[in-house]
Amino acid sequence: MKRRTLILAATAAMAFAPRARAQGGGTMAQIKDSGKLRIGVASAEPWFYKDPMSEQWTGVGVAMGKRMADELGVEMVPVETSWANAVAGLQANQFDIMFVLDPTEERRKALSFPKNPLFYYAMGALVKEDSKAKTWDEFNTPETRIGVTLGTSLDRNVTEMMPKAQINRFSSNDEAIAAFAAGRVDAVVQFHPALVVQYSRLKIGKVLLPEPVKPVATSAGMRQEDNPEFLNWVNKTFADFYAAGVPDQLFDAYLTSKGIDPTGIPGLIKEDW
Structure with missing residues (x-):
């Protein structure tokens, strides 16, 4: 043994x-x-x-x-x-x-x-067709509902940049886009490559690169x-x-x-x- x-x-x-x-x-x-x-x-x-x-x-x-x-x-x-x-x-x-x-x-x-x-990308926003916003400051209002993906660097950035806005957090990019399509948020903030793909499928709204445009290293x-x-x-x-x-x-x-x-x-x- x-x-x-x-x-x-x-x-x-x-x-x-x-x-x-x-x-x-x-x-x-x-x-x-x-x-x-x-x-x-x-x-x-x-x-x-x-x-x-x-x-x-x-x-x-x-x-x-x-x-x-x-x-x-x-x-x-x-x-x-x-x-x-x-x-x-x-x-x-x-x-x-x-x-x-x-x-x-x-x-x-x-x-x-x-x-x-x-590589690098820039923060972008998917907004309604009639949106007149051109700068990030114009999104920082109590009436603006912004969708972001929970736990991302964009979540932190948007929270710091837009303390007056209503920040809605979603578990994925797709859920944030779905909320925009349903009219539950006024804008979705993601990096521009992601928005390009999302817009190509959604075919509603428009993609902006609000000023100031800054390259972000990932x-x-x-x-x-x-x-x-x-x-x-x-x-x-x-x-x-x-x-x-x-x-x-x-x-x-x-x-x-x-x-x-x-x-x-x-x-x-x-x-x-």
């Missing part, structure tokens, strides 16, 4: 050894050991979109994850989450990275972000850890991809897949705006 116990103990130790080595070596070691790069995905076009029939995920963030997984020679695996739970999901090791996660001050306390940006969140190998690799890869115009390539490809002509639509490389 003692000999059998020792054998079982040794077998169990061997079974858990790869995982232990991966965790001890950080996220990069874990990815190489498992052969998988797990990316967090949360419903928000054009970044992440789950087809209701096939349940397959597509979008700019998914395509970026695939490109990065290919660079590492591993499989890309989407892991469904929400924007509000993204930080907790990363900390709990449910996934390795989440794209299009803005590095807010609060998130920096809990996650690591690369120095180089993933990034990707990762777990905080002592070993910087994965963080350093992501930082360099972002720089290489941005210089090569990869974000625009992926954005244009997604728009085209949705039947939207990308010509004339501001992309994700701010130097080309």
Whole structure:
């Protein structure tokens, strides 16, 4: 019995050894050991979109994850989450990275972000056809009902910029747009690439880039850890991809897949705006 116990103990130790080595070596070691790069995905076009029939995920963030997984020679695996739970999901090791996660001050306390940006976008607003607003200040009135997605950086931005307005928070971009279509909000604030896709489906209202228009750098969140190998690799890869115009390539490809002509639509490389 003692000999059998020792054998079982040794077998169990061997079974858990790869995982232990991966965790001890950080996220990069874990990815190489498992052969998988797990990316967090949360419903928000054009970044992440789950087809209701096939349940397959597509979008700019998914395509970026695939490109990065290919660079590492591993499989890309989407892991469904929400924007509000993204930080907790990363900390709990449910996934390795989440794209299009803005590095807010609060998130920096809990996650690591690369120095180089993933790409840039601008805050936009979907408003009624007869809206005369041209600046953000004109939305800051007690009568204005604004829809935003809960837990996003836009939620924080709009709350700070428009303390007089009625801020309505929704669990996803789609829910905010549905509220606009139903007349329950007067405007929906999202970043301009998302609004382009939403407007193409809705065909009501109009998309504005209210002044002042400021480029916003987005990034990707990762777990905080002592070993910087994965963080350093992501930082360099972002720089290489941005210089090569990869974000625009992926954005244009997604728009085209949705039947939207990308010509004339501001992309994700701010130097080309």
